[in-house]
Amino acid sequence: MQVQEFVNNFRNHPVMFIGTGLSLRYLENSYSWEDLLKKIALDFEPNEEYYLDIKADYMTAYGCEYEKVATRLEQDFNKHLQDNRNGKFKYINDIFYENMKNGINISRFKLYISELLKDISLKDSMLEEIAELKKARKNIGSIITTNYDKMIEEMFSFNPLIGNDILLSNPYGSVYKIHGCISAPDKIIITEKDYCEFNEKYELIRAQLLSLFIHNPIIFIGYNIGDKNIKDILKTIFSYVDYSSEESKRIRDNFLLVEYEKDADNTEVVEHDIDIEGFPTIRINKLKTDNFSTLYQTLSNLILPVSAMDVRKVQNVVREIYAGGNIKVSITEDLDKLKNSDKVLVVGSKNTIKYEFQTISEMMANYFQIIEESNAQLLTLINKQKIQISQYFPVYGFSKVCPDISNLQVLMEQQNKKISTLVKNAPQSCQKAYNNPQEVLDDNEISRTNKTIAIICAIMNSSMDLSSVKGYLQSFSDKRATEYRKILCAYDIKQYS
Numbered sequence: 001m002q003v004q005e006f007v008n009n010f011r012n013h014p015v016m017f018i019g020t021g022l023s024l025r026y027l028e029n030s031y032s033w034e035d036l037l038k039k040i041a042l043d044f045e046p047n048e049e050y051y052l053d054i055k056a057d058y059m060t061a062y063g064c065e066y067e068k069v070a071t072r073l074e075q076d077f078n079k080h081l082q083d084n085r086n087g088k089f090k091y092i093n094d095i096f097y098e099n100m101k102n103g104i105n106i107s108r109f110k111l112y113i114s115e116l117l118k119d120i121s122l123k124d125s126m127l128e129e130i131a132e133l134k135k136a137r138k139n140i141g142s143i144i145t146t147n148y149d150k151m152i153e154e155m156f157s158f159n160p161l162i163g164n165d166i167l168l169s170n171p172y173g174s175v176y177k178i179h180g181c182i183s184a185p186d187k188i189i190i191t192e193k194d195y196c197e198f199n200e201k202y203e204l205i206r207a208q209l210l211s212l213f214i215h216n217p218i219i220f221i222g223y224n225i226g227d228k229n230i231k232d233i234l235k236t237i238f239s240y241v242d243y244s245s246e247e248s249k250r251i252r253d254n255f256l257l258v259e260y261e262k263d264a265d266n267t268e269v270v271e272h273d274i275d276i277e278g279f280p281t282i283r284i285n286k287l288k289t290d291n292f293s294t295l296y297q298t299l300s301n302l303i304l305p306v307s308a309m310d311v312r313k314v315q316n317v318v319r320e321i322y323a324g325g326n327i328k329v330s331i332t333e334d335l336d337k338l339k340n341s342d343k344v345l346v347v348g349s350k351n352t353i354k355y356e357f358q359t360i361s362e363m364m365a366n367y368f369q370i371i372e373e374s375n376a377q378l379l380t381l382i383n384k385q386k387i388q389i390s391q392y393f394p395v396y397g398f399s400k401v402c403p404d405i406s407n408l409q410v411l412m413e414q415q416n417k418k419i420s421t422l423v424k425n426a427p428q429s430c431q432k433a434y435n436n437p438q439e440v441l442d443d444n445e446i447s448r449t450n451k452t453i454a455i456i457c458a459i460m461n462s463s464m465d466l467s468s469v470k471g472y473l474q475s476f477s478d479k480r481a482t483e484y485r486k487i488l489c490a491y492d493i494k495q496y497s
Contacts, residue, residue, distance in 0.1 A: 003287055006256065006269045007298045010217045013141030013172075013308045014299065019222030019229060021260055023147050025292075026130060028121040030149065033066050040112060041073055044080050044089070071191040074109040081108045091115075106186045113190070114182035117149045129293050130155070135374040136299035141216055141308050144176040144209065146229055148188055157369070163187045166205050171212060173312040178205065206236055213237055214247070217254040219295075224259055225286065231276050238279055255284040264290045300374060360385050360393065365479035367394060367488060368470065376402040389414060392485040394492030412497075419490050422453060423460050430454040433461065436468035437487075452483040456490040466495055 007014075023030040031039060041051035054072050058065040081089050081096075089108070092115065096108050122130060137156045145152055153160040158175045162184050166176050179198075180188035189198050212218075213233070223230050241248045256269065272286040287295065358378060363370060370378060379402035387393050395411040405411070423431075430453045434440050440454045455472075458464040469491045476484045 001269045003267045003269050003295055004298045006285065007295075007302055010254075010302060010304070012216050013139060013304065013311070014217040014219050014302075015141050015212050016143045017218055017220045017223075017233070018143055018145040018147060018152055019220070019227065020147055021222035021224070023149055023151055023222070025222070025260070026122055026126050027119075027149070027151055028123055029117075029119045031116070034064070036113070036116070037066060037069055037073055039116065040077060040109070043112075044077055065192075067190065067192045067195050071193065074107060074191055077109045077112070078107060104186075110185040110188045110190070113148065113188060114185045117182050120149060120151045120154060129296070131372070132293045132296035132300070134372045136296045138373045138375050139299055139302045139304070139308055141311070142171045142174045142176065142212065144178060144212070146179040147177075147222075148180060148182050150182065166208060171208075172308060172315055176209070178209075209233075210237065210240060214241070214251060217256070219256045219258060221258040221292075223257070225257060225272065225274065230257065231274070234274065234276055234282055234284075235279065238282065243280055243282070252282070252284055257284060257286045258292070258295060259286060259288045260290060261288045262290055264288060267291060267294050303377065360387060360391070361480055363398075364394065364485055364488060367397065367492075368474055371397050371401055374401050376404075380404065382406075387411060387414075392418060392482070392489045394485075394489050396492045396496035400496055415489055416493065416497075419456065419460065419486075419493060422486065422490075423457050426450075426453045426457050431457050431461070433463035434458040435463065436465055437472040438468075452486055455487055459487070459490040459494050462494070466491065 020030070020032055024032065038051050041054070042048065045051075054069055055064055057072075058068040081087075081093055085093055089112070092108050092111050095111050096106065099106050134155065137158075140156070143152055143156065143158060150160070152158070153175045156175065158173050160175045160177055160181060160183070162177045162181050166178070179190075182188070189195060220230060237251060238248065241251065257272070266287070266289040269285050269287050271283050273281045273283050275281055289295075358366065358381065360382070363379070363382070369375075379398050382398065382402075383404075383406045393411065393415060395405065395408065395415055399405055399408055399412075427450060429445060430450050432443075432454070434443075434454065437455050440446060440451055440458065443454070446454050455464070455469070459466070459469060469487070473484065473488055473491065478484065
C-alpha cells in the first residue's frame with residue numbers, strides 16, 4: 001500500500017512519536033544516546049579508553065545498558081568538576097553554585113547536557129523538507145518525544161509538557177516530553193536512577209498516552225525497528241489491550257513506523273513483525289525510506305471533518321470554562337439568538353449553524369503560520385468575507401497557497417494601489433536605503449509617526465532584507481495595528497508578487 005493511501009484512511013488526527021533520528025536529520029548539532037555519553041566522557045577525560053572501559057562493564061547479549069553508563073559518567077563528571085572549580089567547566093560550576101544558593105540542586109552532568117543541546121540551528125540542506133513538515137502540523141493532533149532538545153516545540157509552536165505537566169494537559173497542540181527537556185535539566189531522564197523513578201511514577205502518564213494510542217493514528221519517526229522505546233510502547237499497549245481483540249487490530253492498523261534508509265525513495269507501506277519477549281509476534285506497518293517529504297505532503301493534504309487547529313481552539317475555550325471566570329455560556333442551535341461575544345463555542349444542528357474559523361484580521365495576524373502550513377482550507381474562508389477597499393490585506397502570499405480566492409485581481413490591484421500611494425506621498429526623508437527595520441527605528445532623523453512609511457519605502461525600493469522584515473513582523477506586539485498591516489502588505493507584494 002502506498003503511503004498516500006495509508007494516510008488517507010485516517011479518521012482522526014495523527015499523533016507523531018518522535019525520536020533522536022529526527023534531530024540528527026535536521027539539526028547541525030545533535031547526538032544519539034551513545035554519542036552524547038561519549039562526547040561528555042571525552043570532554044573531561046580525553047582518553048577514549050576511559051569511555052570504552054565503562055561501556056565494556058555494561059555490555060550484555062542484548063546490547064549496552066546506556067542508563068548504567070550514564071550513571072557512572074554522572075558520578076565521575078560531577079566529581080571532576082567539584083575538584084576543578086575554575087577549570088574547563090567553570091561556567092557549569094557557576095550555574096550549579098548559583099542554583100545551590102537558591103536551594104536548587106541540579107546535577108552538573110545534566111546542566112552540561114542542557115548546554116550541549118541548546119543549539120537548534122537547522123541544516124541548510126534540509127530546509128525544504130522541514131518546510132513540508134511545517135505544512136503538515138495543521139493536521140497533527142499532538143507529539144510525543146523522548147528527545148531532550150527544543151527543536152520540535154520551536155518547529156511546531158506546540159506547548160511543551162514535562163513531568164507532571166503531562167497529567168494536567170490538553171492533548172491537542174502539545175509536545176509530551178516524556179524523558180524531560182533541556183529547559184528543565186533536573187527532569188532529564190538518562191541515568192539508571194532516573195529510569196527507575198520514571199517507571200515508578202509512569203502509571204498515570206502511561207494511561208494518558210494509552211488514550212492517545214487507542215484513539216489516534218500513531219506515526220513513529222526517528223526510531224529504528226529494534227529501538228527499546230518502540231518495544232516498550234508496544235508492551236504497554238498490549239499489556240492493557242487483548243492482542244486478539246478487534247480493538248487491538250484497529251490500534252495496530254493505525255501504527256506506522258517510518259524507518260530511515262539512506263537514499264531510498266520508497267513510498268510503500270508494508271507489514272512488519274516485531275518480536276517482543278513475553279508477547280506473541282506483533283505486526284505493525286512500516287515505511288522504510290529517505291523520502292520523508294512525501295509523507296509530510298500526504299499528511300498536509302489530509303482532510304478530516306474538523307481540523308486539529310479547530311480542536312485546539314475549542315479545547316482552549318472549554319478549559320477556560322472549566323476554570324471559571326467571566327465567560328458566559330449559552331446553549332443554542334441558532335446563532336441569531338446569541339448576542340455578540342468575544343468567544344463563542346456553538347453546538348447544534350449543522351443546518352442552523354454557520355461556522356467561520358478566522359476573521360480577516362485573524363488571518364493577517366496569523367499570516368506567516370498560514371503560509372508556512374499551506375493552509376488552503378482555511379483561506380477559502382476569504383471568499384465568505386467582504387474586504388473593504390479601505391482595508392490593507394496581503395493577498396499575494398495567500399493566493400500562492402489558495403489560488404481559488406474570489407476577485408483575486410481586484411484585491412491585488414487594491415493592495416498595490418494602497419502601497420504605491422503610501423510610497424508616492426512619503427516625505428523625502430523617508431526615502432532612504434535601509435538594510436533592516438531596526439536601522440529605521442534607530443534613525444533619529446525619522447519622526448516616530450514616519451517610521452512605518454520609511455520601512456515600507458525601503459522594502460519597495462529593494463534595499464531592505466526581507467528576512468529581517470519577516471522577523472520584525474513576527475515579533476510585532478500588536479498584529480491588529482494598522483502599522484503592522486501596512487508593512488505586511490508591502491512585504492507581501494515584494495515577496496510574492
